[in-house]
Amino acid sequence: MDVFSPNSARSERGGGYRDYGPLVLEHYENPRNVGEVENPDAVAWVQSSVHGDRLKLTLRIAGGVIAEARFKAFGCGAAIASSSMATVMLTGRSLEEAGCLTREDVSRALGGLPESKIHCSVLAVEAVRRALEDYDRRRNAATAVPTAGA
Numbered sequence: 001m002d003v004f005s006p007n008s009a010r011s012e013r014g015g016g017y018r019d020y021g022p023l024v025l026e027h028y029e030n031p032r033n034v035g036e037v038e039n040p041d042a043v044a045w046v047q048s049s050v051h052g053d054r055l056k057l058t059l060r061i062a063g064g065v066i067a068e069a070r071f072k073a074f075g076c077g078a079a080i081a082s083s084s085m086a087t088v089m090l091t092g093r094s095l096e097e098a099g100c101l102t103r104e105d106v107s108r109a110l111g112g113l114p115e116s117k118i119h120c121s122v123l124a125v126e127a128v129r130r131a132l133e134d135y136d137r138r139r140n141a142a143t144a145v146p147t148a149g150a
Contacts (some may be wrong), residue, residue, distance in 0.1 A: 020077065021111035027081035032088050033070045033078040037040040041138065044130035048123055061089070063137060066090045066098055071127075078117035079124075085109050086124035095135070101128055 020028075032080050040058035047054045053075030060068040069087040073080050086106055103121040108112045113121060 019114045020081075024078060024081045024113065025110075026029055027079035027084040027110065031080055032124075033068075033084065033091070034065035035070045036071070036072065037068050037070045039130040042131040042135035044127045044134055046123055046127045046130060048075075050117060051075070051119060053120065053123055055079065055083050055123050055127050057083070057087075057131050058123075059091055059131050059135065061095065064095055066093055066095070073130055075123075076117070077122065078113055078120040081110055082106050082113070082124040083127070086121075086128060090128065093131045095132060 004017060035061045036056070037058040039060075041061040042057075042059040045054070045058075047089045054073065055075070056072045058070050059066055069090040071083040071087055074082045086101070089101060089105065093101075103118060103125050106121040106124055107118065110121075
């Protein structure tokens, strides 16, 4: 598996994971869209300065729609589950729809997260925002007209 977590699902389940619903555990134990998009149109790296969770999100965009979204994460089960769910929610959405994704959307789609883990859904949404910014930068750079003498 290409998801990195310092703890296994089994040991976390026996500890603080009893507050997680079945969908959070399902996306943690069997994350969707793990890895990197080959030749991505957008890339984002985000990290929580408080908790140390890290996320890399890559996107393939075609015709203004996210055709493929993949992630690599290092963090707790909620960070991995939130990243997994975010990629599921992004695939097939327009760029405008993707830009409207909120932490509440991700948390709700997972059946809720404990208050102490909401930062994990924020990380996923921040990665989406930065990936969309990266896509805009790349697109603008590709269409920029060179100035005289440059």
